[in-house]
Amino acid sequence: MKRMAKLLTLALAWTLTLAGPALAQETVNIGLLSDLSGPTSAVGVPYSEGIKDAAKYLNENGGIAGKPIKLIEVDYAYNAQQALSAYKRFTSQDKIVALQGWGTQDTEALTKFVGKDEIPTLSASYSAHLTDPAKAPYNFFVAADYSTQIRGALKYFKANWKEARAPKVAFVYPDHPYGLVPIPAAKDYAKELGFEIVGDETVALSAMDAMAQMLRLQKLAPDYVWIGGTTPSAAVIMKDAQKLGFKTTFFCNIWGVDESLFKLAGDAASGTYSLQTAVVYGQKVPGMAVIEKMTNGTPKMTHYIRGFASMLVMAEGLNKAAAKGPLTGPAIKDALETLRDYDPMGLTPPISFFPNDHRPNMSVIIYKVDGDKMVEVTTETLERKPEWLGK
Secondary structure (H helix, E strand, O other): OHHHHHHHHHHHHHHHHHHHHHHHOOOEEEEEEEOOOOOOHHHHHHHHHHHHHHHHHHHHOOOEOOEOEEEEEEEOOOOHHHHHHHHHHHHHHHOOOEEEOOOHHHHHHHHHHHHHHOOOEEOOOOOHHHHOOOOOOOEEOOOOOHHHHHHHHHHHHHHOOOOOOOOEEEEEEOOOHHHHOOHHHHHHHHHHHOOEEEEEEEOOOOOOOOHHHHHHHHHHOOOEEEEOOOHHHHHHHHHHHHHHOOOOEEEEOOOOOOOOHHHHHHHHHOOOEEEEOOOOOOOOOHHHHHHHHHOOOOOOOHHHHHHHHHHHHHHHHHHHHHOOOOOOHHHHHHHHOOOOOEOOOOOOOOEOOEOOEOOOOOEEEEEEEEOOEEEEEEEEEOOOOHHHOOO
16 A cells, blocks of 8 residues: 555656646736836726736637636836836746736836846837837837827827917926926927927826916916826816916826816816827727627726737737747747737727837827717827837
C-alpha cells in the first residue's frame, strides 16, 4: 500500500508538472488598469465597465482563438506609482500578453516599460506623442488624439464663423499632463486658422469653484472657451460662468462632456460642444444592439462605449496574431499594425494602425448639448499630416 501511495503521489506530481504550462496557456491574460476611486473615477468607472462587458461578449463568442480572455483589473486610483506597482505584478505574476491602460500620467510613465517588455498597450490616454512608434512602439488607442480632436473643433468653428473680425478663443485646463498635453498644438492651429488667443486659465480636476478664473476670462470676452478637464470640473466651470452672466461657447475635451453633465451642470451646459470619438448610447449601429442586449437596455455613457470598442480592437489584433502563431508581444504589435479601416461594430470611426504611425484615425465627432441629450452635429476628418504625428 505504501509503495502504491508513493507511485500515485509521483504520478500526480508528474501530471501536475506536465499540466502546469498547459494550464497557464488556457486563458489569454490581459491587465486592466482602472481608476475606480481616484479623481477621474467619474469617467474611469464606465470606461472599465465597457472593457469588461466587451471581454464577456468576446468570451461568449469564442474568446481569442478559442481561449477565454482573463481580465485582471487593478484600481490604481489615478496614482502613477500604484500603476507601476500593478504593472510589475501583471508582468511578473499574471503573465499578461497585453494591457488595457487608463490615464495620461501613468501611461506615459509606463511607456518605456511596456516597450522594453514588449507588452502591447491600448490606453485611454489620447496624448498625441503616444502615437509615434519611434517614441512609444507598443502604445495604441482607439480615439483620435487630443490634439486632433481640438484641431477638428477649431476647424469647424472657423468654417462657420460669420463675422469679419477674428474669432477669440481661450483655454481652460488642469495643470496636469492630461490637461497640458494638447495645448501647444491647439494654439498653433488656432493661430494658423486666424483665431485670436485671448487667455489661459487652470482649473483642477477636483475643483469646487472656478469663479476667479471665469471673472478673468469674462473681461477678455472670448467667443469660444476650451475646457480640458473631466465632467465634474467642466460642470463647475459652466455653472460659475452662468452665475456671472458670462456668455461664450464652451467646447470640451472627450472626458469633459457625458451623460452625467446634464445633472451636474443643468442648463448651464446648454449649447456646449462635445468632442467625441464614439457614438452615444442608442445610436443605430451594429455594436449598439450588442450593448443594449448585454445591459438590458440600461443607458451607458459614451466612455463605456469607447471602452467596449477598445477591447474589440485589442481582440482583433490578438486574433490576427493567434492565427499566425503564439501570442507574443511583437506578434500582437505587428498584427495591430496591419489593421486597415477596421470597424468595431460602428462604435467608433474605422481604425487603422501603421508600423510608423499609430494614430487610429483623424476623425472627431462633434456633438452639441441640447437639454439632456448630446445631438450629433458633424464629423470632422482631418488630413493625416506627417508633421502632426506625435504633436
